[in-house]
Amino acid sequence: MKKQLGLFFICVLLSAAVKAQQDTVWLKTAEITAGRMKLFAAGVRAESSDSLVQQLFAGESLSMIPFSPSLVVKDYGAGGIATASIRGMEARHTAVFWQGVPLRTASLGLTDLSLITAGPETEISLYKGSVTSLFHTSTSGGALILKERLPFNTALRAKVRAADASFGRRQVGVELVTGSDKLAVSTGADYLNSKNDFPYINNTKAGNPKERLAHAQENRFSAKAAARWQVNGGSELHFAAWYQFTNRNIPPMMIQNISRSSQKDSSFRVVIGWRKSAGWWSWQITSAWMDEHQRFDDSLSGIYSKNNNKMLFNEGAVIISLGRQISSRISVVYSHNEFNFREYNGRKYFDEWSLSNAWSLDREKFRSSISSRIMSRNGSFIPVSFSAGTNTILMKDFTLRASISKSVQLPTGNDLFWHPGGNPGLKAEHAFSAETGFDFNVLAFAEAAITAYQISVDNWIQWIPVSGGLYAPENIRKVNSRGIESIIKIPVQWKEFLFKTEFKYNFTKVVNRSSGQLLANDILHKQLIYIPESSYSVAVNLIYRDLTLWFYYIYTGLRFTTADHSYYLPANHLAYGAVSFNISGKNISVQPYLRVGNLFDFTYQIIPYHPMAGRSLLAGVKINFNHK
C-alpha cells in the first residue's frame, strides 16, 4: 500500500510541478459523436476510451481494458465471464451496442465483456445514465457504445501487432484501413492463445500453498470488416461484419481441486445500412443479423448446456431539421429475437416493435432535447420511456447539465422461460432517474466535471426461493441508487514534454428500499452486492518525442458478496504501466512496447475465490506500414 501511495504522490506532484501552458494539445473531452447521441442526449455526460490505452490494449476483450471507475466489471477471472455495471445497476441494465445495434442477448439479458474484443479502430464510449428512449434496448444504468472508425481520404495503412506475455499468452493482430473520398474500408483480425497458468497463493488450503491456475487455457479468434461508401450526393451505404469464436476452459475455484468445465462461444454479426441526406431532412435504414452460439460442458456436475440466440434487427429513422436550431428524429425498429435453451423446453422468441421520437433545440448557449419511446413485445404494449435534458452555458467555461428519464426494463428470456422457475407473469421494471452536474475549467487549464444522480427502480426483478430449492424471479424489490461522479483532467506541456493526468472519483450508494423477500429486514437499506461505494482512478501519460509512458491506478472499494453484508471482499488497488517507443522510417514505423498488468502484484479477487493474476508482463511490437 505504501508503494502505491508513494508512486501516486510522485505522479501527482510531478503533474502539479511542471509549468502549465495555455497552448495545450490535449484532446477535447470526449463526447459521443454518434448522431442520435450528439443531437438528442443533452444533459448526459459520456466518457470515451483514451486512444493510447486502445493502442496498448488493441485486440483485448473489453473486460481487460482499464477504462473508468464508472464501469464496474464483475470479472470471474481467467476462463470466466465478465459483466458490467454502471451507477449501481446490474449487468442487465447495461446495454452494449456495436454499430448502433444491441449486443445483449435476449435470453440472458446481458453481454459478456470477456467475449467482446476491441481493435485499435474501435471507438469505445461509456454513456452513464438512461438513454433508453433513444434506443430499442433499455439502458437504465448506462451503455457502452462501440463503433468502428471509417475515415475517408486515408491512404492504405497496414498495422501488424504481435505480443508475448506472461502465463503463456500470445496474440497477433492485423488491421488494414484505407479510404478514398467515396469509399472507406477497414478490416482486421486478432488471434489469442493463453494458458493463463498464473501462480497464486491459495489461502483456502492448508499451508497456504503456492499453486498455478490449471485448466484455464483460452483460444480466441476475431475478424472484423467494415466499409462505408458515398454512393452519390448525400447517399451513403455502410456495412460491418464480425465473426468471433472463443474456446475456454474454466479453471477450478481456489476452494476446489479440479474442474472439468469448458465453454465454447461463437458469434457472427453483420450490420448493413443506407443513409441519405436531402437538405433539411435525412433518413437511414439499418438491418442487422446476429447469431450467437454457446456450449457449456461440466462432466463433474453433469451439466451440458447449449444455447443459441439469433436476432434480426431493422431500424428506419428520419431526421428533420426545422431551421438551424430544431431537429427531430423519428425511428421505427422491429427486432425478432429467437433463443433456444434446453431449459426453455424449446425455442422461444421475442417480436418487438418500437417507435421513438426525439426533439432537440440547439442554441448558442443552450442545448436541450426530449425523447420518448413506445414499444411492444409479442403483441403486448410496454409503458412509455422518455428522457429530457439540457446543457446550459452559464458562464465562460462553466456549463450546467441536467436530465431526467424514465426507462422500462423488460424481463429476459431466462426470467420468463427458464424451467424450472421462469415466471411468464413478470412485469417490466420501471426506472426513474435524474442527474445534474457541471462541466467547468479549473485554473484555465484543467477540465473538470461533477455529476450527481439518483435512480429509483420499481418492480426490480429478483430470483428468490419460492418453494424449497426452487428459485423464481419476482418483481419484488425497489432499489435506489444515488451517487456522485467527478473527473479532473490536467494537461501540461513543457517544451517537448506532454504530461496528462486524469483523476476520476465515483461514489455510489445503491440499496434496497423495500423487498417482499423473507427476512427482508436483514437486507434493506444495505449496499447491493458487488457494487463498491467508493472507487477512483488516476491516469498519467507522459509523451516525449517518440517515447510514451503510461500509468494507470484504480482503487475499488470494499464490495459485499451477500445481501445482508455477512460476507465481503476487501478493497483492491490495481495499477498498470506501459512504455512504448516509436521508430519511424519513410513508409514504416515500428513501435515496440512493454505493458505491465497489476504492477504492484496486488493479491485480489473480484468474485470470491476466483484467483486473479499477479504482476504480468507483455512485450509487443506494432509495425505500421504507410503510417503517415
Add this chain to the structure above:
Amino acid sequence: MNKKMKTSIQLIALLLIASTMTSCKKDEPEEELPTEYDNGYIGQMMILNEGAFGNGNGSVDFINPSTGERTADVFNKANNQPLGDVVQSAFRYGNQIFIVVNNSQKIEVVHPASFKRIATITGVQSPRYILPVSSSKAYISDWGDNSVKIVSLGSYSITGSIPVNQNGPEQMAATAGKLFVVNGGGFSDDSTVTVIDIQTDQVITTLTVGVNPNSIVKDENGKLWILCGGDVGLDWTGGTADDIAGSLYRINPDDYSYELIISLAQDEHPLKLTIKGSKLYFLKGISGFEGEPMVMNITDTALPSVPLISKTMYGLGVNPDNGDIYGCYSPFFGQSGYIFRYSHTGGLMDSVKAGIAPSAAIMNK
C-alpha cells in the same frame, strides 16, 4: 510557485486524503480461541451452514445449549481459512470431526474442541457423506463418479473406490459388518440401497426401496430406517400430478427383509431423517428441499397426522441430552439464515442468527 499551482496542489492533496481515508480500518479486539486442551466447543450444537454454491461462504457455527449463544464461522477462526462450499454433512468420530465440503471437493478433519485442522482429505469429486467404521477406515459417498471411496484414517488418503453402479450415493449406515449406502438419484432418479461388505469392500447386493432414498439411520434395535424423498416431477415444484410420493422403509440388515413400508401422500416429499433414542425426526414438505419437522416413534406404523412444528425448515437437529429441536431456516442463499430452538414438545424457545443456508444441527459429543 504561483497561486494557481498552489491551489491545484491543495485540491489534489485533498482528493488524496479523502481517498486514502477509505482504506483505514479500526483494529478489532482479538477473540480468545479454544485449544485442544480445554473443552472448547465440545457439548455444543454444531450448525452446518452450506453456503451458496460457488461462493465459498459455507461455515460451521456453534450454539451453546445452555446460553443460546452462537460462535460463528469457527473453522475460519481456528484455521484462518475459509471452509469452502457446500458444507454438506459432518460426522464426529472419537477426537475428530469430519466435515464434508461438497463443491470444494474435500473433507476437513478437525479437532472437536478447538476446530483446528488435523488433515484435509482430497481425491474426491463431489463428496456427500463420510462414515468412519473403525479407527483406521472410513467411507465417503461421492456423486462425482457414483462411487464410495475408501479412506485410510492413518494417512487421511483415499485408498480405493467402490462403484455403486447407481445414481447419487448419499447417506450411509454401518451395521452387522455391512455398509448400507442409499442411492438418492444424484442429478436423476434412483431407488436402491447398495450393500457393501466392510471386510472385503465388495458390493454384496443392491436393495430396492422407494424413489430417491435420501437418508438412513440405525435404531436402538439394530434396524435400518430409510427415508425416500420421492420425486417432485418435471415442474420441480411438488404438489402436482406428476409427483411420486415419498416413503419410509424399515429394513432388517441381516436378511434384508422389509419390515415396514409407509407410503406418504403423493405430494409429500420427506428428507433429513435423524434419530434420538426411540424417536425418528425428519422434515416433510412438498418441494423435496425443505419441510416441517415431524416426529414419530420407532414402534409407530404410520406417520403422525400433523407436524410437530408448523414452520418450514431447511434442516434440523436434535440435542440428544434434552430433546431440544433445532430448526434450520434459510431464507435465501444470498443472506444469513436463522436457527429456531424448540422444546421436545415443539414449543419455540429462542432463535439465533446463523450463516448462509444452515442445513443441519449436530451435537458435538
